[in-house]
Amino acid sequence: MLIHIEPHSIIPIYAQVRNGILEGIVRGDLKPGDALPSVRSFAADLGVNMHTVNKSYHELEDKGFIQIVPKSGAIILKPDEPTKERIDLIASTVRPLLAEALATGMTDEQVQDMIRSIQSSIKGE
Amino acid sequence: MLIHIEPHSIIPIYAQVRNGILEGIVRGDLKPGDALPSVRSFAADLGVNMHTVNKSYHELEDKGFIQIVPKSGAIILKPDEPTKERIDLIASTVRPLLAEALATGMTDEQVQDMIRSIQSSIKGE
Numbered sequence: 268m269l270i271h272i273e274p275h276s277i278i279p280i281y282a283q284v285r286n287g288i289l290e291g292i293v294r295g296d297l298k299p300g301d302a303l304p305s306v307r308s309f310a311a312d313l314g315v316n317m318h319t320v321n322k323s324y325h326e327l328e329d330k331g332f333i334q335i336v337p338k339s340g341a342i343i344l345k346p347d348e349p350t351k352e353r354i355d356l357i358a359s360t361v362r363p364l365l366a367e368a369l370a371t372g373m374t375d376e377q378v379q380d381m382i383r384s385i386q387s388s389i390k391g392e
Numbered sequence: 393m394l395i396h397i398e399p400h401s402i403i404p405i406y407a408q409v410r411n412g413i414l415e416g417i418v419r420g421d422l423k424p425g426d427a428l429p430s431v432r433s434f435a436a437d438l439g440v441n442m443h444t445v446n447k448s449y450h451e452l453e454d455k456g457f458i459q460i461v462p463k464s465g466a467i468i469l470k471p472d473e474p475t476k477e478r479i480d481l482i483a484s485t486v487r488p489l490l491a492e493a494l495a496t497g498m499t500d501e502q503v504q505d506m507i508r509s510i511q512s513s514i515k516g517e
Contacts, residue, residue, distance in 0.1 A: 278484065289491040332495060349498045354506060357493050359403065361486060362510050366414040368482050370457060373474045375511055381479060382507050385487050386500055 272313050280315050284323035290389050292332065292343065299345040303333060306340070397438050405440050409448035415514050417457060417468065424470040428458060431465070 270287030272280060291297040303309065306324060310317040324341050327333045333341040347353070368378050395412030397405060416422040428434065431449060435442040449466050452458045458466040472478070493503050 282488065286488040286491055289488065289495045292495040293491055330492070346496045349493070349496045349502070353496060354493070354498065354502075357489055357496075358506050358510055361489050361507070362514065363407065363411040363414065364482055364486050364489075365507065365510050366411055366418055366514050367455070368474070368479070369511070369514065370414045370417040371471045371474045371478060371482075373479065377474070377479075378511065379504065379507060381483050382486070382490065382504060385483055385490050386494070386503065389487065389491050389494065 270313060272315060281319045281322040281326075284309075284313065284315070284320055285326055288323065288327060289332065292346075293389050294391055297343045299343050301343045302339075303341040303343070305338065309340070395438060397440060406444045406447040406451075409434075409438065409440070409445055410451055413448065413452060414457065417471075418514050419516055422468050424468050426468045427464075428466040428468070430463065434465070 270284060270291075272283055274280070276283065278286075288297065288303070297303075303324070304312070306317050306320045310320045313320070324333065324335055328335050328341070331347050332344060334344055335341045365378060368381070369375075373381070395409060395416075397408055399405070401408065403411075413422065413428070422428075428449070429437070431442050431445045435445045438445070449458065449460055453460050453466070456472050457469060459469055460466045490503060493506070494500075498506070
């Protein structure tokens with residue numbers, strides 16, 4: 268799996284690692300049962316701090332996407348079904364960003380185009 | 393303008409205040425030139441800490457939505473055009489949330505339905 272880290276991005280490195288893994292899951296590059304490398308070797312590969320990868324792994328574990336295997340790395344879990352509670356939680360986080368987009372003058376159609384474009388980009392289409 | 397504060401939400405109070413103002417702008421309840429109350433009186437009305445409202449105002453000012461008028465409150469600004477840079481910044485914040493939604497098993501169509509539903513809700517439709 269290739270995760271591209273942009274050291275000068277406004278997105279924190281731990282979030283870039285987390286996002287890279289999530290997008291790997293979406294594309295099917297990472298399937299349930301697949302192993303992620305140990306924190307130490309992944310950090311070395313990416314050229315980032317071990318604590319950074321550790322933080323990414325823990326956030327993904329808290330959200331049920333991976334299970335951390337001490338000293339060995341982590342495995343990708345079969346995701347929970349998208350429950351209404353889960354969808355509501357995601358929607359409540361997306362909502363202020365859409366409000367900001369609309370308040371700055373984007374039209375509904377522009378917002379939906381942006382969403383479709385992000386979806387295609389995540390899937391590498 | 394009515395902002396409903398949920399004290400027990402996982403969304404911080406300052407963010408709820410900010411979001412309420414943004415959504416007021418989207419709905420047209422708050423128009424360029426309209427005045428927002430002083431931090432002190434707004435905080436009293438909402439039953440929240442003055443520092444909370446102050447933080448909301450400053451974030452909205454940093455993003456160009458309002459101009460703070462010391463001791464008097466703030467006024468709503470005409471938003472900047474949604475530049476490509478601005479849209480890219482919003483997209484980069486939305487992207488990991490969509491990745492999470494898709495990784496948890498939502499389909500593209502479900503994600504787009506969620507977005508449309510949020511847009512309708514913001515506009516009070």
